[in-house]
Amino acid sequence: MRAFLTLLARNRLALWGGVVLAGVVLLALITPLLPLAEPDVTDTANRFKAPFSEGALLGTDHLGRDLLSRLLWGTRLSLAVGFAAAMIAATLGAAIGIIAGFYGGRVDNVIMRGVDMLMAFPYILLALAIVAALGPGLLNALIAVAAVNVPFFARNIRGVTVSIAHKEFVDAARLAGMSNARIILFEILPNVLPVIVIAMSTTIGWMILETAGLSFLGLGSQPPQADLGSMLGEARAALITNPHTSIVSGAMILVIVMCINLLGDGVRDALDPRLRSGALSRPVPATAVSREDVPAAKGEALLDVQVLQTQFHVKDRVYRAVGGVDLTVEPGQCLGIIGESGSGKSVTALSVMGLVASPPGVITGGAVRYKGDDLIGAPYEVLRSLRGDRVAYVFQDPLATLHPLYTVGDQLIEAVRVHHRVARAEARARAIELLTSVRIPNAQSRVDSYPHELSGGMRQRVGIAMALANDPEIIIADEPTTALDVTVQAQILSLLDDLRRDRGLAIIFITHDFGVVAQLCDRVAVMYAGRIVEEGPTEAILTSPAHPYTARLMACVPELGQGRRRLEAIAGLPPAVDRLPAGCAFAERCVKAREACRASEIALAGTGARAVRCIDPDVPLAAETVA
Amino acid sequence: MAGYILRRLLSAIPVLLGITVIVFVIMALIPGDPATAILGSFATPENVEKLNRDLGLDKPLVAQYFIWLGNMLQGDFGQSFALNRPVIDEVLERFGATLILAGTAFVLCSLFGVIAGVVSAARQYGFADKVITFVVLLGISIPSFFLGMMMILTFAVSLRWFPVSGMWPIYGARDLAALIDHLTMPALALAVVATGVIARLSRSAMLEVLRQDFIRTARAKGVPEGRVVWRHALRAAMVSIIPVLGIQAGFVLSGAVYIEIVFQWPGVGRMLVDAILKRDILLVQGGVVLVAACYVMFNIAVDVAQSLLDPRIKT
Numbered sequence: 001m002r003a004f005l006t007l008l009a010r011n012r013l014a015l016w017g018g019v020v021l022a023g024v025v026l027l028a029l030i031t032p033l034l035p036l037a038e039p040d041v042t043d044t045a046n047r048f049k050a051p052f053s054e055g056a057l058l059g060t061d062h063l064g065r066d067l068l069s070r071l072l073w074g075t076r077l078s079l080a081v082g083f084a085a086a087m088i089a090a091t092l093g094a095a096i097g098i099i100a101g102f103y104g105g106r107v108d109n110v111i112m113r114g115v116d117m118l119m120a121f122p123y124i125l126l127a128l129a130i131v132a133a134l135g136p137g138l139l140n141a142l143i144a145v146a147a148v149n150v151p152f153f154a155r156n157i158r159g160v161t162v163s164i165a166h167k168e169f170v171d172a173a174r175l176a177g178m179s180n181a182r183i184i185l186f187e188i189l190p191n192v193l194p195v196i197v198i199a200m201s202t203t204i205g206w207m208i209l210e211t212a213g214l215s216f217l218g219l220g221s222q223p224p225q226a227d228l229g230s231m232l233g234e235a236r237a238a239l240i241t242n243p244h245t246s247i248v249s250g251a252m253i254l255v256i257v258m259c260i261n262l263l264g265d266g267v268r269d270a271l272d273p274r275l276r277s278g279a280l281s282r283p284v285p286a287t288a289v290s291r292e293d294v295p296a297a298k299g300e301a302l303l304d305v306q307v308l309q310t311q312f313h314v315k316d317r318v319y320r321a322v323g324g325v326d327l328t329v330e331p332g333q334c335l336g337i338i339g340e341s342g343s344g345k346s347v348t349a350l351s352v353m354g355l356v357a358s359p360p361g362v363i364t365g366g367a368v369r370y371k372g373d374d375l376i377g378a379p380y381e382v383l384r385s386l387r388g389d390r391v392a393y394v395f396q397d398p399l400a401t402l403h404p405l406y407t408v409g410d411q412l413i414e415a416v417r418v419h420h421r422v423a424r425a426e427a428r429a430r431a432i433e434l435l436t437s438v439r440i441p442n443a444q445s446r447v448d449s450y451p452h453e454l455s456g457g458m459r460q461r462v463g464i465a466m467a468l469a470n471d472p473e474i475i476i477a478d479e480p481t482t483a484l485d486v487t488v489q490a491q492i493l494s495l496l497d498d499l500r501r502d503r504g505l506a507i508i509f510i511t512h513d514f515g516v517v518a519q520l521c522d523r524v525a526v527m528y529a530g531r532i533v534e535e536g537p538t539e540a541i542l543t544s545p546a547h548p549y550t551a552r553l554m555a556c557v558p559e560l561g562q563g564r565r566r567l568e569a570i571a572g573l574p575p576a577v578d579r580l581p582a583g584c585a586f587a588e589r590c591v592k593a594r595e596a597c598r599a600s601e602i603a604l605a606g607t608g609a610r611a612v613r614c615i616d617p618d619v620p621l622a623a624e625t626v627a
Numbered sequence: 628m629a630g631y632i633l634r635r636l637l638s639a640i641p642v643l644l645g646i647t648v649i650v651f652v653i654m655a656l657i658p659g660d661p662a663t664a665i666l667g668s669f670a671t672p673e674n675v676e677k678l679n680r681d682l683g684l685d686k687p688l689v690a691q692y693f694i695w696l697g698n699m700l701q702g703d704f705g706q707s708f709a710l711n712r713p714v715i716d717e718v719l720e721r722f723g724a725t726l727i728l729a730g731t732a733f734v735l736c737s738l739f740g741v742i743a744g745v746v747s748a749a750r751q752y753g754f755a756d757k758v759i760t761f762v763v764l765l766g767i768s769i770p771s772f773f774l775g776m777m778m779i780l781t782f783a784v785s786l787r788w789f790p791v792s793g794m795w796p797i798y799g800a801r802d803l804a805a806l807i808d809h810l811t812m813p814a815l816a817l818a819v820v821a822t823g824v825i826a827r828l829s830r831s832a833m834l835e836v837l838r839q840d841f842i843r844t845a846r847a848k849g850v851p852e853g854r855v856v857w858r859h860a861l862r863a864a865m866v867s868i869i870p871v872l873g874i875q876a877g878f879v880l881s882g883a884v885y886i887e888i889v890f891q892w893p894g895v896g897r898m899l900v901d902a903i904l905k906r907d908i909l910l911v912q913g914g915v916v917l918v919a920a921c922y923v924m925f926n927i928a929v930d931v932a933q934s935l936l937d938p939r940i941k942t
Contacts, residue, residue, distance in 0.1 A: 121919050128911070133654055134656070283843075
């Protein structure tokens with residue numbers, strides 16, 4: 001509760017709404033005690049007195065009644081009616097919803113059919129029909145407004161109840177012999193209450209508007225008693241000659257409803273856990289950059305990643321997902337990046353083209369040089385013209401990464417046409433050619449399929465075809481085979497390998513699978529907790545891993561035809577990247593760890609082809625530098 | 628597709644029947660005797676009894692319902708006693724005016740609402756987002772009848788840009804220019820609330836979609852950001868925006884009642900309010916059933932539009 005109130009108070013707008021609303025409610029409460037003129041006493045001699053005139057702060061209405069007094073009494077009535085309608089609708093709706101959701105089956109079916117039926121009406125028709133039946137009057141308007149809103153509550157609450165009714169604690173209560181009534185009151189209701197509060201806080205303003213509306217139409221409060229709506233309705237006749245009588249009551253409705261809406265939004269944000277984490281922000285077109293100095297260029301490699309640092313800033317926490325990574329790729333080369341999930345390998349890959357979701361991602365240091373030019377902090381248009389044209393990505397899980405509502409043909413055509421001015425027909429021919437080149441049978445007809453109509457392997461081929469659309473120089477493949485079964489995986493790998501040989505593509509291949517690395521990659525970099533712990537030629541690392549982590553990671557891979565051997569999981573978990581230790585990040589899980597490992601940062605050391613970040617590598621690297 | 632439309636139409640039949648039942652039950656709750664209400668409290672008992680017989684009110688409720696339903700299916704909605712003309716004629720004539728008003732407002736609020744929502748999402752926390760959020764808050768908080776009155780004061784009385792009220796000029800041609808002249812203010816006033824709601828939901832739908840993996844794919848392909856937002860993201864967000872449009876159509880239709888009163892628009896909403904105040908029950912019944920039926924049909928059209936937009940929906 002206190003956490004809720006703090007969250008609510010942190011929301012400035014909600015706070016203001018609450019303060020103003022509290023003021024209005026307070027005024028309405030103490031109205032009978034204030035030294036005001038009688039609201040219903042007419043004095044036609046003094047009709048339509050202007051605001052700020054003697055004895056009438058807001059002037060008088062068409063019957064000479066004091067507007068300030070009528071306004072406060074009207075506010076009192078409107079607030080009471082709106083609140084009562086909300087309470088009735090919430091109570092009835094919640095009761096119906098809980099019963100439907102809790103009992104399920106036929107009860108649920110019958111109730112929800114009825115609710116759907118009521119929701120098939122534009123709400124005012126139902127309200128008008130009810131008022132027509134009961135006759136005009138404030139109480140009847142209240143009943144109509146409450147009744148119209150019952151289905152909304154019933155539907156919302158039912159949804160939540162259904163999800164709760166089958167949870168363990170409810171089953172436990174049942175087994176403990178609690179009666180249904182007790183379960184509903186003591187187990188279900190407390191859990192549904194926040195939803196009821198959210199629904200009420202977002203609809204109460206609406207209900208005040210609706211009752212005011214019915215009164216405005218002359219179907220609500222009857223003279224001489226007036227709520228804000230009927231005041232406005234009566235003032236309408238003199239709208240043109242004496243607008244102040246209309247403005248006073250209309251503005252009051254506006255202020256009340258606006259404050260309630262502000263407060264309601266605040267309540268919803270504070271109670272809704274999904275919004276609470278601030279998760280609902282959209283990523284901008286290119287990752288945010290905030291770095292101090294840029295490392296100097298060192299040669300003209302095709303792609304050179306230099307001490308890259310990427311962090312996620314979530315509230316006060318900083319997650320160092322990539323903590324200074326260096327990589328180099330040359331044409332025709334395949335570089336593997338391997339590591340457990342969360343080791344920073346995907347973030348490294350996405351940082352290259354500024355595709356790390358931002359917020360919360362920020363590139364805080366280093367450089368990514370494409371043929372010598374730094375891409376980090378490059379203008380958006382520069383990045384965009386390289387993306388998909390010179391540097392293309394293949395992602396994991398192509399069901400989520402392809403647009404579900406466009407055909408694969410449209411998506412391929414677009415990939416070509418955003419970089420080259422070609423006619424649509426020509427681009428379509430190119431799309432079919434691309435699909436054929438990734439060995440999709442029936443490319444002619446497949447081009448018009450939607451992603452959900454293809455198998456997982458097919459979709460991944462489409463993903464690769466899309467990456468190839470503009471004959472890129474570099475393909476960055478982020479676990480492209482993880483979601484696929486083994487035979488399809490093998491086909492995709494050999495396809496990539498062929499493309500690399502035929503077209504001289506450079507490939508950065510991200511995986512957690514040493515088998516895949518062995519099959520495809522010339523060089524491999526092993527990542528742990530956002531850093532490279534070992535790098536070198538694939539062959540050398542596979543036969544003699546130098547870092548204890550690499551060795552342990554390899555021991556996790558089962559091999560066919562190697563006989564019985566212990567399949568070892570690595571004990572412990574990788575460190576959380578928002579609390580990295582001072583020394584070696586693997587020390588906690590390493591059998592060889594000693595004092596010096598934890599003392600201070602360990603550099604990536606080595607000469608020539610191999611490098612390792614360990615003060616006591618499993619094999620001495622000096623001997624291998626010749627290779 | 629034709630089969631899908633047919634199935635949706637068939638599924639509307641129980642809903643339509645349900646609507647007639649609900650309306651009938653509500654009307655049956657009316658205290659007192661309709662015949663007395665029609666003839667006034669000084670009517671002779673013989674006349675009351677005769678009228679009750681003529682109206683079929685001496686039969687049991689269930690029989691009354693089926694007679695009423697049967698008559699409606701044959702296009703006979705009864706006679707409005709206050710206007711002394713068939714209910715169906717009056718309702719259809721008035722409904723045309725309401726459709727022009729509500730239809731225009733619906734197009735306006737869909738267009739402005741979606742555009743505002745998309746801009747707001749694409750510029751989240753930016754200046755445009757803040758301005759739109761504030762205007763939207765104002766829009767959903769202002770009573771449409773008050774807004775209408777303020778518009779009359781400003782744009783009709785002070786600035787004299789538009790006529791104060793009515794659908795047609797009293798003298799002069801009833802052409803399109805005259806209609807647009809009269810329609811602009813009420814349509815805008817009616818559109819404001821729904822625009823706010825649609826903008827809010829479009830914004831959150833867009834924020835949801837912009838976080839999806841396929842948006843990253845589009846960006847990785849080098850698709851320009853404008854196209855990412857307006858084509859890739861909006862197309863996907865429309866799947867959740869369109870049902871909201873269907874619901875908002877009901878709110879526009881509802882709000883039309885107030886706007887018709889404020890702007891003296893000769894629509895079905897004003898007719899209903901007058902009929903209630905005069906206790907012209909058959910006119911209320913007929914009007915409510917016809918408008919609700921149209922709304923059900925409109926929602927079927929929304930479902931069909933949805934299935935055209937989303938190839939994953941089995942038709």
